Amino acid sequence: MAETNPNPSIDPKSGFCSSTNTYHSLRPHVPLPPLNSPLSVSEYALSLLHKSCSSLENTLSLIDSTTGNRLTYSDFVRQTETLAAYLQNSIGLSKGDTAYIISPPSLQIPILYFSLLSLGVVISPANPISTNGEISRQIDLTKPVIAFATSDTVHKLPSLRYPTILLDSSDFRSMMTIPIGKLKRVEINQSDTAAILYSSGTTGRVKGVMLTHRNFIGLISGFYEIRFDIEEQPVQPVALFTVPVFHVFGFFMCVKAVALAETVVLMERFDFVGMLKAVETYKVTYMPVSPPLVVAMAKLEVVGNYDLSSLKVVGCGGAPLGKEVAEKFTARFPHVLVVQGYGLTESAGSGTRMTASDESLHYGSAGRLAENTEAKIVDPVTGKALPPGQQGELWIRGPTIMRGYVGDDEATASTLDSEGWLKTGDLCYIDSDGYLFVVDRLKELIKYKAYQVPPAELEHLLQSHPEIADAAVIPYPDEEAGQIPMAYLVRKPGSNLNEAEVKDFIAKQVAPYKKIRRVAFINAIPKSPAGKILRRELIDLSRSDRSARL
Numbered sequence: 001m002a003e004t005n006p007n008p009s010i011d012p013k014s015g016f017c018s019s020t021n022t023y024h025s026l027r028p029h030v031p032l033p034p035l036n037s038p039l040s041v042s043e044y045a046l047s048l049l050h051k052s053c054s055s056l057e058n059t060l061s062l063i064d065s066t067t068g069n070r071l072t073y074s075d076f077v078r079q080t081e082t083l084a085a086y087l088q089n090s091i092g093l094s095k096g097d098t099a100y101i102i103s104p105p106s107l108q109i110p111i112l113y114f115s116l117l118s119l120g121v122v123i124s125p126a127n128p129i130s131t132n133g134e135i136s137r138q139i140d141l142t143k144p145v146i147a148f149a150t151s152d153t154v155h156k157l158p159s160l161r162y163p164t165i166l167l168d169s170s171d172f173r174s175m176m177t178i179p180i181g182k183l184k185r186v187e188i189n190q191s192d193t194a195a196i197l198y199s200s201g202t203t204g205r206v207k208g209v210m211l212t213h214r215n216f217i218g219l220i221s222g223f224y225e226i227r228f229d230i231e232e233q234p235v236q237p238v239a240l241f242t243v244p245v246f247h248v249f250g251f252f253m254c255v256k257a258v259a260l261a262e263t264v265v266l267m268e269r270f271d272f273v274g275m276l277k278a279v280e281t282y283k284v285t286y287m288p289v290s291p292p293l294v295v296a297m298a299k300l301e302v303v304g305n306y307d308l309s310s311l312k313v314v315g316c317g318g319a320p321l322g323k324e325v326a327e328k329f330t331a332r333f334p335h336v337l338v339v340q341g342y343g344l345t346e347s348a349g350s351g352t353r354m355t356a357s358d359e360s361l362h363y364g365s366a367g368r369l370a371e372n373t374e375a376k377i378v379d380p381v382t383g384k385a386l387p388p389g390q391q392g393e394l395w396i397r398g399p400t401i402m403r404g405y406v407g408d409d410e411a412t413a414s415t416l417d418s419e420g421w422l423k424t425g426d427l428c429y430i431d432s433d434g435y436l437f438v439v440d441r442l443k444e445l446i447k448y449k450a451y452q453v454p455p456a457e458l459e460h461l462l463q464s465h466p467e468i469a470d471a472a473v474i475p476y477p478d479e480e481a482g483q484i485p486m487a488y489l490v491r492k493p494g495s496n497l498n499e500a501e502v503k504d505f506i507a508k509q510v511a512p513y514k515k516i517r518r519v520a521f522i523n524a525i526p527k528s529p530a531g532k533i534l535r536r537e538l539i540d541l542s543r544s545d546r547s548a549r550l
Contacts, residue, residue, distance in 0.1 A: 033190070037190070041117055041189040045258045050322055055511075062263075062264050063264070095186050097144075099122070101149075103167050104128050104268050105267060106268060112167070119186050122198070124248055127244065133498045141208040146162040148165050148341060196210055211403065216255055229262075239253070240264075253544070265282050279311055289314055289530050296469075297314075312337065312404070347424075348400040352366045374397045448513050468492065471488070472487070473486065474538045
């Protein structure tokens with residue numbers, strides 16, 4: 001796509017500006033509503049829905065893959081307004097209140113999200129398997145006045161100002177379907193906080209990320225104006241959500257689906273075979289997924305038992321996807337495009353993405369800068385901004401960047417600079433064609449003697465082995481080298497792969513300092529809901545194994 005910026009110092013191929021050492025998006029500029037105009041993201045998304053959808057009555061909005069229950073978009077809009085009126089008039093929720101939500105996926109969740117957003121109530125959704133300690137920390141941060149839970153999660157919650165509402169109760173169904181009072185419109189500023197989402201906490205205590213209505217409006221406008229090229233086909237898009245809706249990826253996909261009039265299939269409890277059945281049953285065209293799911297689809301034999309011919313696009317995010325895995329997936333599913341993207345909770349899930357089929361051929365890349373977004377690649381030692389092809393910390397700036405961390409000014413100041421740049425903590429480079437490549441987390445690089453070893457690079461190689469189902473690489477203490485790369489591996493069923501074979505497989509493909517020096521086999525790699533490897537858990541496991549041997 002041609003560069004639209006007339007500035008001659010901006011390279012039309014990479015987007016790099018030599019006078020400022022800043023990368024600019026190669027996509028057309030997307031105009032946003034005036035910042036001073038009151039507008040909630042729910043109101044904005046619903047306005048786009050009416051433009052996207054010729055008939056709300058005849059277009060399915062939500063399908064529950066477990067029960068087969070479904071809602072049309074006219075049902076969705078009506079139930080959203082009815083629930084909002086109840087929460088406003090009968091409960092007394094008002095602009096600026098915070099609502100804590102702890103529930104597995106269900107048809108009620110998107111309705112609840114849109115109802116709360118339309119009232120200016122801040123949404124704070126949490127992982128339903130969170131521990132009591134994690135929940136206590138989150139509630140201390142966000143100070144909610146009300147909670148929404150299910151009969152399985154309610155016992156984890158303390159008492160709040162208003163009684164907890166059970167989403168799987170008949171009372172809640174009545175709240176959505178029986179009108180009580182008239183909904184009074186709430187004036188919401190785009191700069192108001194829309195949601196507080198929790199960062200993964202893999203490198204420290206969990207943080208509450210404050211995202212504004214403007215952040216999500218900036219995100220959704222881009223998806224609406226710049227569609228993926230395959231979306232022009234005259235087929236109703238059907239998206240199966242395999243990502244959790246409490247995570248930023250699933251959260252913004254909920255809002256995007258409404259704005260683009262997509263049909264969303266939800267799974268209350270994810271299981272791999274259930275996902276395959278849902279694709280076949282509901283003719284799913286698109287799935288947002290995490291890398292482990294791409295690995296499983298590329299390798300597992302059970303996939304061949306299902307008709308997945310409706311599937312056109314798999315959107316992968318949450319963690320880097322290796323070139324070998326992407327190629328293996330494409331070889332098995334030549335009719336399916338694997339498109340990758342990069343984003344953080346702190347950037348509302350936005351950063352880079354792929355929007356055309358030719359972009360998807362750049363294996364190993366996370367795509368090009370999203371519309372209205374700028375980036376720098378900064379040398380972590382000198383602080384100098386670097387040109388294409390050189391590795392450094394990725395900084396990004398644009399309308400989707402968070403307001404800050406709730407209750408943590410120190411963390412906010414260390415992550416956001418005075419010019420609005422978000423320091424991602426990711427070691428990356430941008431190539432001469434403007435494609436972003438994520439090398440690894442800066443804090444996760446293994447320090448082997450004088451060298452730095454990116455765990456992700458070794459993990460991608462390990463995942464290409466036909467007998468390895470999953471892999472994670474961590475630093476292991478070593479007196480001579482400081483740290484050595486250690487691999488935790490999940491064998492494929494029936495495999496007798498041993499440590500020596502693994503070491504030899506990697507040694508043939510990498511420089512000597514990157515060799516795997518230790519191997520352990522494990523039943524499953526611990527991961528966050530977004531698919532990120534929880535290295536801290538494996539590091540703790542390696543230390544306990546080490547102390548047991550001493």
